[in-house]
Amino acid sequence: MKHAHFLIAYDISSNRHRQRLAKKLLGMGFDRIQFSVFWGRSYRLRVKELEDWCRHQLPLSQNDNLLIIPLPKRQMQAAYAQGKSPEELSDWLNNEGVIFL
Secondary structure, eight states: OOEEEEEEEEEOSOHHHHHHHHHHHHHTTOEEEETTEEEEEEEHHHHHHHHHHHHHHOOOOTTOEEEEEEEOHHHHHTOOOOSSOHHHHHHHHTOTTOOBO
16 A cells, blocks of 8 residues: 655634544544645545545535545655754654554
């Protein structure tokens, strides 16, 4: 199974739907880096399952947005992080053994 880093961002007007998605992402091991932005490393198949779950279980209004962006390894290695826990981010970025499920 292939895994990759993913950046997930959303702008959802419904508090209930926003909370459901955040809970789902945290449960999958993604890290919240801003209120509506998550990142982590996961198997591509698991993220595909997340996309299917969102499509069927998370009705969005016309003005809502959800982005799931795969990030190439090279881009992640070139990432710059500053803030709350940059050392943890750096550890994750440089550790091939870290996989978010």
